[in-house]
Amino acid sequence: MSSPPPVPDSEQPEINKTTSVIKSNKRKRSSPTPPKVATQTPALSRVHAGVGIAANVPTPQSTAADLASRDTFASLGVHPWLVSSLMAMAITRPSKIQRGCIPKILEGRDCIGGSRTGSGKTIAFAVPILQKWAEDPTGIFAVVLTPTRELALQILEQFKAISSPQSLKPILVTGGADMREQALALSRRPHVVIATPGRLADHIRTSGEDTICGLRRARIVVLDEADRLLTSGAGSMLPDVEECLSVLPPSAQRQTLLFTATVTPEVRALKALPRPPGRAEVFVCEVDTEQLAIPPTLSQKYILTPMTHREPFLHVLLTTPANIAKSIIIFCNRTATANLLAHLLRLLDHRVTALHSALPQRQRIDNLERFRASAARILVATDVASRGLDIPEVALVINFEVPRDADDYIHRVGRTARAGRTGETVTLIGQRDVQLVLAIEERVRGKMEEYKEEGVSLEGRVVRDALKVVGEKKREAMLEIEEGRAAGGKRDRKIKRKTGS
Structure with missing residues (x-):
């Protein structure tokens, strides 16, 4: 309790005298009956109203509790059934991108959301879509376009998990699957279509009006990883994206949502496009896209390696005591390199699997699940x-080859140190990679540190333990690939069918 207001000096002797008498009487009494002075103390606080009010001011602890109660999905206007679904997934508090975007999407605003990898962008658009769908669950309500099959599958799983209390009908439209079955699924008017642009454009060109007519009434369109979808040039997905948008409702009759980890000029330019009459301007929410493109919990390191000795350096790096038990993703620039590394590392007795575009879709899914289930410790992959992809337990990302674009580096290393966890990345740098590394360091506003083991020479271990054995196994791996054998020595089934064996 705060002390009472100061008393004039003229009254001090009288108060001191009264206080001494009260204390003397209190010492003399032995009765358990509370002394009268005990009832006077609260009376004093009632007389000084300011003291009573101050006593009811929230403490720092209660203020923090109040803030926590406001930092919930319910405070964003999310319906209770969705809040319960998120809690069942151990998602209790919204991230920055979710706090920024969910209320605006619920209001019907077009939105551009930019936030670093692992920040929960899928939840940021899935939750408001499901809430608005539940209010009027008819026909194809939303179309989500995304650049890779694996990401499309992950988004599908997120939608299914969040909507589990409801009867949502989502479908996946990606390459590597039977087009006839996909056409039938599209014709049955699912609620959410999650697709890669190339395969959905194929259906628009070939599957007929009965299949795609439901797309013409979609209310929400999402471009996930919008920077990749809108990039022009060689290998661009933009023509397919434009063909998909041609059958969807015009921008004045739909809600458009763009999400990305890197807000490129192509994405930002969409904000400046003329708006349909009566439509509010595009809401832009950028969270940590520039200053914190790389999570602060990520350690970035490099190893200088001769171009001809990358594989021995990689093998030694994987077998160091610090890394022997870690879950690791190794990124390559080309499919052929990833395929060779998968064969080589398996021959070197590493538990490895692969993910790249040359693999059949069923095998891609199976390999990814093996890695997620820790049946394989190492995933060799292209971009x-x-x-x-959300694989929470990745402890180390290795760039076997330096990516040609700094934004690709950001996406690669974003597979670790997700959602506040710690992580590490090591990049193997050759003599021709210096300019690429300088561009990456400028983009992420940070410097890589040289990888070192305490008391051990990495180069010495390579020369002593790895050069000969890795060279032999690499020749064996190349022979396996030439003979059409899959990683692990089994002959490819396609080769068997062709040869009749």
């Missing part, structure tokens, strides 16, 4: 695995 098809760099975007959006």
Whole structure:
């Protein structure tokens, strides 16, 4: 309790005298009956109203509790059934991108959301879509376009998990699956279509009006990893994206949502486009896209390696005591390199699997699940695995080859140190990679540190333990690939069918 207001000096002797008498009487009494002075103390606080009011001011602890109660999905206007679904998934508090975007999407605003990898962008658009769908669950309500099959599958699983209390009908439209079955699924008017642009464009061109007519009434369109979808140039998905948008309702009759980890000029330019009459301007929410493109919990390191000795350096790095038990993703620039590394590392007795575009879709899914289930400790992949995939237990990302674009580096290393966890990345740098590394360091506003083991020379271990054995196994791996054998020595089934064996 705060002390009472100061008393004039003229009254001090009288108060002191009264206080001494009260204390003397209190010492003399032995009766258990409370002394009268005990009842006077609260009376004093009642007389000084300011003291009573101050006593009811929230403490720092209660203020923090009040803030926590406001930092919930319910405070964003999310319906209780969705809040319960998120809690069942151990998601209790919204991230920055979710706090920024969910209320605006619920209001019907077009939205551009930019936030670093692992920040929960899928939840940021899935939750408001499901809430609005539940209010009027008819026909194809939303179309989600995303650049890779694996990411499309992950988004499908998120929608299913969040909507589990409801009867949502989502479908997946990606390459590597039977087009006839997909056409039938589209014709049955699912609620949410999650697709890669190339395969959905194929259906628009070939499957007929009965299949695609439901798309013409979609209310929400999402471009996930929008920077990749809208990039022009060689290998661009933009023509397919434009063909998909051609059958969807015009921008004045739909809600458009763009999400990305890197807000490129192509994405930002959409904000400046003329708006349909009566439509509010595009809401832009950028969270940590520039200053914190790389999570602060990520350690970035490099190893200088001769171009001809990358594989021995990689093998030694994987077998160091600090890394022997870690879950690791190794990124390559080319499919052929990833395929060779998968064969080589398996011959070197590493538990490894692969993910790249040369693999059949069923095998891609199986390999990814093996890695997620820790049946394989190492995943060798191209950039098809760099975007959006949520594999929480990845402890180390290795760039076997330096990516040609700094944004690709951001997406690769974003597979670790997700959602506040710690992580590490090591990049193997050759003599021709210096300019690429300088561009990456400028983009992420940070410097890589040289990888070192305490008391051990990495180069010495390579020369002593790895050069000969890795060279022999690499020749064996190349022979396996030439003979059409899958990683592990089994002959490819396609080869068997062709040869009749």
